[in-house]
Amino acid sequence: MFKYHKGGSFKVFSEEDLKMIHEATVYLMENVGIKVYNAAARDIFKQAGATVDAEKGIVKIPRSMLESAIDSTPSRILLCGREEKNDLILEGTNTYLGTGGTVLYTLDLETGEKRLTEVRDVAQYARMTDYLDNAAFFVINCYPNDVPSEHVDINRFYHSLANTSKHVMGGIYTLEGLRSVIKMAEDIAGSKNKFLERPFLSFITLMISPMVMDDKYTDFLMEVARYGLPITTPSEPLAGATAPVTLAGTVTINNIETLGGLVLTQLINKGSPVLYGTTSSIVDMNIGTYMSGAIESALINAGCAQMAHYYNLPLYATGGMSDSKVVDAQAGYESAATAMVVALAGANYIHDAFGLLEFCNTLSYEKMVIDNEIVGMALRAVRGIEVSKETIAAGIIEQVGPGGQFFSHLHTARNVRKEFFFPKVSDRRPRQAWEEAGSPDAFERARIEARRILNEHKPLGFSEDMEKYLRETYPGIK
């Protein structure tokens, strides 16, 4: 089991607020509906009793259908790693953070230049995630530009699984790709049943804001739901552009969209595991483009986390990104503020919290290391302060007395490791020692650590036979 803590101490909504948003959601689903471009999906909705306007593609979902789908969706989802120590339990306010994307570019670790991502980057980012102790899972964070598009899916998942035994989740590009990836997972697990028993990979689809279900992605959604693998149906309403500028309105739109996807999965395969999802944010009002590091994004995500808790649904959320183009102060404060807020809200599965820059377009190896520190601090805050006789330590205070010291007391030595967070990137040395080390700043220290990890870390990987078998069976693997 991967370590986790219970968030949820930060709340943006009252009980009354949650009910109002839920009622608005029901009203809009019943009266306005969702535009569904996929004909097969429309049929499924229609057969289940939704009002469908085939001409306009509008599906109106009645309250009873929505509420019974929420009821039949599991409140607890197990996302496995290939090793049990990396298993995640998504329920209640259990809080985990991990990577996300999908980006086309990375800052090169050697030259610092922005370049297209390749298969080796998928592998290296997976390997780094495998090592970083605060990263709970690997959402495949980049696109391999050096393989033909029909081989993208198999390469993304193969190289991820080969380089981390943490849970792997990813988006999909083609239906054939999705099917090969599932087949490969069965080969690795030994059988379909074994794979479903311990799902070490899962998938992401998407909704389009406002209130649209895409044709192709809905195909993916239905395929995964039929199979019974965990899936998330996130939506990305942007406040002020594809959603009302008022954050409560944006949460409402997000709620409608992700629940729309969730209803479809339950109509296809009642009881199949689905994560409520949000990647919502805002647009910049000077240029009109999507922002990833905005504090409002964190608030919307915190709001969605509360909605998911209200429905007792596991949740896929977003936090810890920055819109800076380089790893600088902006990258640090935007990532820290957004990761902290969403983690304190108790979102279960907070993706995008590692390595992302520039509107979720560019990755940085150095920032992976820095974000591990940010996430460590956020998780420490989530953990809060433990209160017991032992931690209040009145007896120890009495023993030490006025004018004494606690530094060399046994109580300190025995409790310091669980009470304090120990940073690995932050420099806490006296100035002289820091100067003698060449006055390295955080970026430089992170670069050294990133190179060390990539040079030294050996992930679980595949056995020689398995690797040979997979490469022969799926020749598209680079």
Next chain:
Amino acid sequence: MLDQIFQGVLDGETPIVQAEIKKALEGGISPLEIINEGLIKAMDEVGRRMKNGDMFMPEVLVAAETMKQGLALVKPLLEEGSYQSLGKVVIGTVAGDLHDIGKNLVAMLLESSGFEVIDLGVDVSLEQFLAAVEEHKPQLVGLSALLTTTMASMRDTVKALSEKAPGVKTMVGGAPVNQEFAREIGAGGYAPDGAAAVELAKSLID
């Protein structure tokens, strides 16, 4: 048993170390071997771990205290002259300064590394330092200051020691102190932290 003593010191488990020492003695292991292969060896390991950042100061201090308690059990059993300390150090916080955590830490680390330490406490006047040097004949004097206002006392004390007891080496430390200041006031050496202080003391004595 020596392995358990070694591990017990690392873990700061005083009762375990004491029990294992008794067992070792009953088993015929010599006191000197217990010290060298158990206690001192453990503190060497502590020093290594501290340097790598694998052990935190409070853990080091608890280990040092355990080592000291263990040493107290075996020391009386040693034959005269078979155990030699690395050297004698007089240590104190200079006049006007009541802060002693850093100084205590250095004293404990020096002691557990094999030095004999005479701790004069806090707010130690120039005259008290000179008198202690006269009485104990140390090779080293360690001076600590936390307040910038007491750095002048440090300067005066180092100066007086170099005039009145030229054979004794001085080492300085404390938050406002740095290498440059140490050089300027003519101190024998400066250490930024406890682990460095032990290394500095060893090198000054060589």
